Every structure is written in structure tokens, then in C-alpha cells.
Amino acid sequence: GGIPPGSIVLVEGDYGAGKSAMSQRFAYGLCQEDHNVTMLSTELTVGSFLDQMHSLDYGMVEHLLDEDILFLHADIGEGNKLTGGDDSDRKDLLKRLMEAEVMWESDVVIIDTFDAILRNDPKFEALVRQNEERQAALEIISYFRDVISQGKVIMLTVDPSTLDEEAIGPFRAIADVFLELQMVEVGNDVRRQINVLRFAGMGEQVGDTVGFSVRSGTGIVIESRSVA
Numbered sequence: 001g002g003i004p005p006g007s008i009v010l011v012e013g014d015y016g017a018g019k020s021a022m023s024q025r026f027a028y029g030l031c032q033e034d035h036n037v038t039m040l041s042t043e044l045t046v047g048s049f050l051d052q053m054h055s056l057d058y059g060m061v062e063h064l065l066d067e068d069i070l071f072l073h074a075d076i077g078e079g080n081k082l083t084g085g086d087d088s089d090r091k092d093l094l095k096r097l098m099e100a101e102v103m104w105e106s107d108v109v110i111i112d113t114f115d116a117i118l119r120n121d122p123k124f125e126a127l128v129r130q131n132e133e134r135q136a137a138l139e140i141i142s143y144f145r146d147v148i149s150q151g152k153v154i155m156l157t158v159d160p161s162t163l164d165e166e167a168i169g170p171f172r173a174i175a176d177v178f179l180e181l182q183m184v185e186v187g188n189d190v191r192r193q194i195n196v197l198r199f200a201g202m203g204e205q206v207g208d209t210v211g212f213s214v215r216s217g218t219g220i221v222i223e224s225r226s227v228a
Contacts, residue, residue, distance in 0.1 A: 003177060004200050006148045009155040010171055013181030018192050018214055019157040023112045025220045026155060028058035030108050031068045038070045038106040042116040045073045056219035072103060076120045093121040098143050107152060114156040115163050133167040141174055176200035
């Protein structure tokens with residue numbers, strides 16, 4: 001039946017595990033199924049997004065022109081500050097995110113990667129220094145709950161190696177769908193897999209492991225599946 005309406009989807013994985021490719025596949029599939037999508041990327045501009053989608057054979061130009069997808073680039077820069085600025089120019093990224101009303105109008109909102117926004121938000125960073133990151137996370141989750149109460153879906157991709165357990169723990173706890181992406185060495189090969197840790201509405205414990213690859217000109221390819 002697909003992703004349950006009114007849910008938070010958490011996609012976790014280290015650098016290179018395939019988080020962006022997975023979120024791009026979801027965005028394409030949802031547009032193909034006549035859903036409206038907002039995609040916020042901390043890495044890609046609209047041009048590089050379209051290039052990436054074309055390389056995966058996910059035709060997004062028409063969906064973009066038809067306004068099926070709203071693509072936004074969060075230019076947060078590096079070194080915990082906005083590009084070209086100094087610390088005095090830093091803005092409350094999370095506040096700006098929550099006040100951007102247009103992006104939350106879509107059926108599905110995808111934020112790739114959410115941990116980059118957390119790490120570059122000065123208020124969140126200050127709370128981390130005070131060991132109050134859990135409280136900050138709960139305030140963000142309260143806003144997300146208001147959004148999904150309207151039947152919308154929020155998908156977050158996160159690199160867990162960049163955040164403290166106290167910061168990421170609350171998001172894991174409230175996720176209706178929790179996917180963990182891993183890279184596993186098998187001989188001389190590195191294989192990717194999705195561990196389905198939680199999926200709301202299944203009615204039983206989930207223990208699926210899905211092997212996949214990302215191929216140029218093809219996109220996401222399912223290689224194997226096992227059930228624990």
C-alpha cells in the first residue's frame with residue numbers, strides 16, 4: 001500500500017550509502033503516481049539535481065515544469081555558516097525551514113540531508129553545547145507532527161555519524177517508517193542494503209533486508225530480499 005499518509009520517514013546511512021539516490025527515487029515515483037513533492041537538498045542545485053536524475057533515467061523535467069515537484073536548494077555552505085558569511089551572518093535555519101509555508105503545501109516533503117541543517121543551525125548547535133539537544137529535537141518533532149496531522153508525509157535523510165545519539169534518538173523513536181542503509185563488504189565487492197527497521201501498519205515486527213544497487217542509466221535496482 002505504499003508509505004502511510006500522515007507519517008514521518010527516516011532514512012539513515014553513512015556517507016555513500018545511497019541516501020540521496022533513495023530519496024530521489026522516492027521523489028520520482030511519487031510524482032509518477034500523481035503526488036505533489038517538495039524536495040529540499042543541502043547538496044544539489046536544481047541543475048545538478050536534474051543532471052543526477054537524468055543519469056539515473058528518472059525523467060524529472062516535465063514534473064518540474066508541471067509543478068509536480070518543488071525543488072529547493074539549501075545553500076548552507078560549510079564550516080557551520082552560510083556561504084560567504086561570517087558567524088554574525090548565521091541564520092536560524094530550522095526557524096526559516098518551519099516558516100517556509102510554501103514548501104509544506106506538498107503531499108510529501110523530502111529533506112536531504114536533514115543532519116546538515118541541524119549541524120549548521122546556530123541555536124541547535126548552542127543547545128548541543130549545553131547538552132540540551134534532545135529538547136531541541138523534540139521542539140522540531142512537535143512541528144513535524146502538526147504537518148503530518150494533515151495527512152502529509154515528511155521524509156528525512158540523516159547521516160548518523162554526524163550527530164550525537166541524544167540528537168538523533170528522538171527522530172528514530174517517532175519515525176513511522178525507519179530505513180537503515182548499509183554498505184557491506186562481500187569479498188572484493190561493496191554491496192548496499194536497506195534494513196527495514198520499522199514500517200507502520202504492518203501489524204507485525206519488520207525484519208526485511210533488501211539488497212540494492214545504484215546504476216547509471218537505470219537507477220535503483222533491487223538485487224535481493226530476505227526476511228528475518
